Amino acid sequence: MNESRRQILDRLRAVSREEGGVLQRRVDRRVWNQDEKVQRFAECMSAVRAEVYRTSEVSWVNDLQRILKSKGAGNLLYAPAKAHGKLLREDLSSSGIELVPYDLEVERWKRRLFEQMDASITGCRGAIAETGSLILWPDEDEPRLLSLIPPIHCVLLRAEQIYSTFSEAIDIQGWADGMPTNALLISGPSKSADIAQVLAYGVHGPKSLVILIIP
Amino acid sequence: MSGEFHDGVVKALGDDALRQHLRRAMDSLIAKRLAVFPDQDALQELRRYGMAIRGNALSKLPQLLERFEARCEENGIHVHWAETTDEANKTVFEILQSHDVKRLVKGKSMVSEEMGLNHFLEAKGIECLESDLGEFIIQLAGETPSHIVMPALHKSKQEIAELFHEKFPDIPYSDDVDELTAVARGILREKFMQADAGISGVNFLIAETGTLCLVENEGNGRMSTTVPPLHIAVTGIEKVVEELADVPPLLSLLTRSATGQPITTYFNMIKGPRQPGEKDGPQEVHLVLLDNGRSRIFADEELQATLRCIRCGACINHCPIYTRLGGHAYGTVYPGPIGSILEPQKEGLERLGELAEASTLCGACGEVCPVRIPIPKLLNRLRWEGVRRDGTGETSGQGRRRKHSESLAWKAWSSLASRPALYRIAVKSACRFRRMLPQQLGPWTHVRKAPEIAEKPLRELVEVQGLTDE
Ligand code: SF4
Numbered sequence: 001m002n003e004s005r006r007q008i009l010d011r012l013r014a015v016s017r018e019e020g021g022v023l024q025r026r027v028d029r030r031v032w033n034q035d036e037k038v039q040r041f042a043e044c045m046s047a048v049r050a051e052v053y054r055t056s057e058v059s060w061v062n063d064l065q066r067i068l069k070s071k072g073a074g075n076l077l078y079a080p081a082k083a084h085g086k087l088l089r090e091d092l093s094s095s096g097i098e099l100v101p102y103d104l105e106v107e108r109w110k111r112r113l114f115e116q117m118d119a120s121i122t123g124c125r126g127a128i129a130e131t132g133s134l135i136l137w138p139d140e141d142e143p144r145l146l147s148l149i150p151p152i153h154c155v156l157l158r159a160e161q162i163y164s165t166f167s168e169a170i171d172i173q174g175w176a177d178g179m180p181t182n183a184l185l186i187s188g189p190s191k192s193a194d195i196a197q198v199l200a201y202g203v204h205g206p207k208s209l210v211i212l213i214i215p
Numbered sequence: 216m217s218g219e220f221h222d223g224v225v226k227a228l229g230d231d232a233l234r235q236h237l238r239r240a241m242d243s244l245i246a247k248r249l250a251v252f253p254d255q256d257a258l259q260e261l262r263r264y265g266m267a268i269r270g271n272a273l274s275k276l277p278q279l280l281e282r283f284e285a286r287c288e289e290n291g292i293h294v295h296w297a298e299t300t301d302e303a304n305k306t307v308f309e310i311l312q313s314h315d316v317k318r319l320v321k322g323k324s325m326v327s328e329e330m331g332l333n334h335f336l337e338a339k340g341i342e343c344l345e346s347d348l349g350e351f352i353i354q355l356a357g358e359t360p361s362h363i364v365m366p367a368l369h370k371s372k373q374e375i376a377e378l379f380h381e382k383f384p385d386i387p388y389s390d391d392v393d394e395l396t397a398v399a400r401g402i403l404r405e406k407f408m409q410a411d412a413g414i415s416g417v418n419f420l421i422a423e424t425g426t427l428c429l430v431e432n433e434g435n436g437r438m439s440t441t442v443p444p445l446h447i448a449v450t451g452i453e454k455v456v457e458e459l460a461d462v463p464p465l466l467s468l469l470t471r472s473a474t475g476q477p478i479t480t481y482f483n484m485i486k487g488p489r490q491p492g493e494k495d496g497p498q499e500v501h502l503v504l505l506d507n508g509r510s511r512i513f514a515d516e517e518l519q520a521t522l523r524c525i526r527c528g529a530c531i532n533h534c535p536i537y538t539r540l541g542g543h544a545y546g547t548v549y550p551g552p553i554g555s556i557l558e559p560q561k562e563g564l565e566r567l568g569e570l571a572e573a574s575t576l577c578g579a580c581g582e583v584c585p586v587r588i589p590i591p592k593l594l595n596r597l598r599w600e601g602v603r604r605d606g607t608g609e610t611s612g613q614g615r616r617r618k619h620s621e622s623l624a625w626k627a628w629s630s631l632a633s634r635p636a637l638y639r640i641a642v643k644s645a646c647r648f649r650r651m652l653p654q655q656l657g658p659w660t661h662v663r664k665a666p667e668i669a670e671k672p673l674r675e676l677v678e679v680q681g682l683t684d685e
Contacts, residue, residue: 004506005296008452011510012277023271025460026264044477106442106495114408131467131478140492144441148434167463176459179424181490182441185482190434192396193474194349194365196372197240200396203348204403205434205481 027171030130030164037129037162038213044132048188049201050209060212061091064121064154067210068097073118075100077150079142084123084156102143113145119152120206126161128169133187134211135169137180144182153206155186159215220569223544233369237538240368244532247475248583265468266587268461269523272422276513279422279455280504286425290487293501303505304335307414307447310501311341314445316411320403322429322436323347324416325363325526326449326505329548332414343414344406346435348399355382361542363549364473364528369541403435413439413497417450418525419465420502423458427502429483430469432476437483446488446497452504453513453522465525468585472529508561514609517596521556523586528553530580530590536573545570552580556593564601564612571597642672 032040042052055063068076075098079085088099100117122142125135134155138144147153163169166185170176175183190205201207227233252258272279284294295310297303307330311319319336321327321343333343333354345354349367353360356378360366367375376390379398386398415436419428427448429436440446456462470476489496512521531537531551542550547558547567555570564571571594580590600608601616631638645652649668656665 002296004298004302007298008296008504008506008510009277009280012280012452012513015514017274017516023267023457025458027460028463048480102494104494107444110408110442114404133478133482140490140494143494143496144437145495148437148441165463166466167460170459170463176423179426179459179484179486181486181488181493181496183484183486184437185478186480187478187482188480190432191480192348192433194347194352194367195375195392195395196370197243197365197368198372198392200392203396203400203433203435204346204407204438 028165028167030168032129032164034159034162037164038159040129041127041132041162042213044129045188045209045211048132048191050132050188050211052211052213055212055214057214060156060214061087063212065092065095065097067154068119068152069095071119071152071208073152074098075116075118076154077102077113077117077120077146079122079146081141082123084121088121102146106143106145113149117150119154120146120150121154121156122146123156124161126163126169126173127157128164128166128185129162130165131185131187133166133185136184136186138182138184139180144184147184147186148205151202151206152208152210153186153189154210154212157211157213159213219546220544220573223546224540227540227544232371233541234539236369236371237541240365241532241538244475248472248529248532249475251471251475251477261464261468262585262587264464265525265585266523268456268465269525269586272456272461273453273513273519273522275457276453276455279457280452283420283422283425283455286422287487287502288425290425291500292425292427292487293499295501295503297503297505298507300330300505300507303330303449303503303507304332306503307332307449308336308339308341310445310447311336311412314412314499316341316445318342318344318406318410319412319414320344320346320406320410320435320439320443321350322413322415322431322439323350323366324414324449325360325548326416326451327414328360329507330449330505332449344403344410346403346406346439347431348396348433348435351399351403352378355379359543359548361550362528362531363526363551363553364531369543403438407438407442410439410443412445412447413441413443414447414449415440417448417454417502418469419462420450420455421459421462422455425486426459427485428462428466429485430466430479430481431483432480434481437481440483440485441496444498445501446485446499447501447503448485449503449505452506452509453524469525469527472527472583472585511609511611512557512560518556518560518593518610520588521560521593523588524553524557525586526553527585529583529585530588533579533583535575535577535579545573552590552594553588556588556590556597559597559601559612560610563615564597564610565615566612568597568601568612568616571595571601639674642674646670646672 077100080101125137127134189201189209190203191201192203287294295306345351352367361369380388417427418430488500534551537551559567574594576591600610604614654665
């Protein structure tokens with residue numbers, strides 16, 4: 001094993017090349033104001049069948065409840081330790097939608113997670129207008145599978161956290177200084193065109209992606 | 216052409232339905248790509264940038280690999296190195312064995328196809344299930360991918376419907392794409408839950424942060440790398456880039472060139488295994504770095520450009536040869552233009568050198584390649600490598616395609632062309648006796664007329680018009 005490592009690296013090192021020029025890196029930004037960014041983000045998301053709702057600090061729980069009901073969701077998987085989790089416990093508990101906290105290691109409730117969850121909600125670390133992408137950094141409180149297993153995934157997004165490009169988001173948020181265990185860009189519901197180039201949604205991940213934008 | 220490739224070509228050309236299907240698929244991919252690159256100048260600028268990023272990474276490849284490895288170890292990812300596919304397979308197997316793995320799920324990975332990993336592991340009694348919908352379909356059919364991005368591209372909806380019906384007789388027949396997809400989802404969900412391990416490929420490795428990046432639309436890649444307790448990634452040593460900032464431009468080039476999407480549904484960046492307090496993610500992450508001929512390709516200054524490839528498949532989608540043959544006729548893991556430069560170098564010219572000849576040199580591949588690999592030039596170079604005899608250079612099988620009759624013909628031509636008087640006589644007599652020249656020129660004239668020689672040589676016609684050769 002180490003022998004292979006040595007052999008491969010030795011062969012690569014044996015090739016001497018003239019130093020190429022220094023790579024001129026650049027951050028790709030667009031001069032878009034917040035409205036333009038929201039607009040562009042929403043257009044891109046709609047183009048891939050994600051649902052975008054503009055809501056507000058006071059009404060998002062209500063809006064969420066309405067959307068979930070219209071989709072027939074009976075329960076909602078959420079992150080109890082997050083700020084939005086607390087709000088949900090206060091405001092959604094009487095709605096008839098069962099709130100299910102993701103507070104156990106996946107091994108301890110895999111089957112229930114896979115088979116019984118109708119919907120989930122997460123926050124996000126921002127979004128990208130150019131491509132219509134959400135930035136998620138799952139963590140202890142908001143685990144990775146929240147955004148993958150239930151067929152409906154709802155996301156809270158603050159409008160001021162929309163960046164023009166991926167390159168700008170990485171730069172401003174300083175990603176290179178410390179990445180999480182898992183970082184994700186999510187740009188729509190799960191899809192595939194593997195059968196005869198026909199688009200089908202909800203292959204393995206969520207079939208619906210619902211985004212609630214709070215100004 | 217050798218037996219295998221020849222038979223593949225004959226078979227593919229005889230399949231009208233396949234050809235029509237491919238033409239439609241390729242036309243739509245070409246149109247989609249065009250639509251997401253509306254600004255030609257911006258596209259060219261981005262391609263130059265993509266080329267510079269990959270070129271920069273290759274220019275420091277050994278240093279970047281070491282840096283990447285060091286960061287991975289800090290992050291808790293175990294890095295393994297393999298010279299050959301056999302070694303890579305054994306490495307994967309040993310890891311699986313030490314975790315007593317019986318069943319695993321796989322995300323799409325061309326390197327694992329290169330390794331023949333499924334075959335290897337199944338012979339050892341480990342169930343390997345492909346979870347990418349396209350890979351799942353061809354695994355059911357017992358086939359190999361016919362395209363590096365869309366593995367089941369060659370299959371029509373009806374063929375897939377029949378295949379599902381045959382394999383899962385309990386489920387009612389349907390050729391509705393949504394229903395077929397739902398069937399696969401149901402079967403695979405169960406498998407994700409039960410799997411002891413997940414195997415994936417990688418699109419980019421970031422040296423600066425020690426991160427594995429995966430690009431996908433379905434979510435099966437995320438499933439395979441998140442749900443099972445063990446994740447093993449396999450990839451080629453060339454996949455590394457220097458900095459995180461290099462990723463956004465490459466990602467944009469990759470998805471737009473591949474399927475005409477501004478971005479894929481998921482871009483998954485993995486830094487390490489589950490941390491204390493985290494509730495999901497694998498307990499262990501391993502990465503196998505495969506050489507399999509790449510370091511030899513690296514040694515040739517011109518051919519090294521092959522390693523810039525980000526596996527977008529655009530060269531394939533734009534190739535007139537691929538569009539007529541499909542991927543299986545090539546008989547290799549990587550088909551189309553990228554395969555025709557990569558495979559002969561990996562496998563040796565004596566075995567696959569003919570692939571470099573399976574090109575009209577129309578140039579479409581080089582024009583669309585997002586990292587500006589001069590594919591036609593490299594095809595030509597490999598043709599030359601196949602016949603040169605000076606014994607320098609790195610490409611294995613050099614000179615093995617040289618044919619005595621061909622080299623004799625070229626020698627005769629060059630001696631004729633360097634003697635003007637003789638040359639003129641030869642051309643004149645060819646014109647005069649043109650009707651007596653043979654009409655059967657081997658395979659060329661099986662389906663075509665032999666070329667006709669003009670009554671007068673071009674030189675005379677030009678002189679009549681009063682042009683001189685200055
Ligand atoms: S050679 Fe270029 S066009 Fe072809 S797959 Fe690689 S990156 Fe894409």
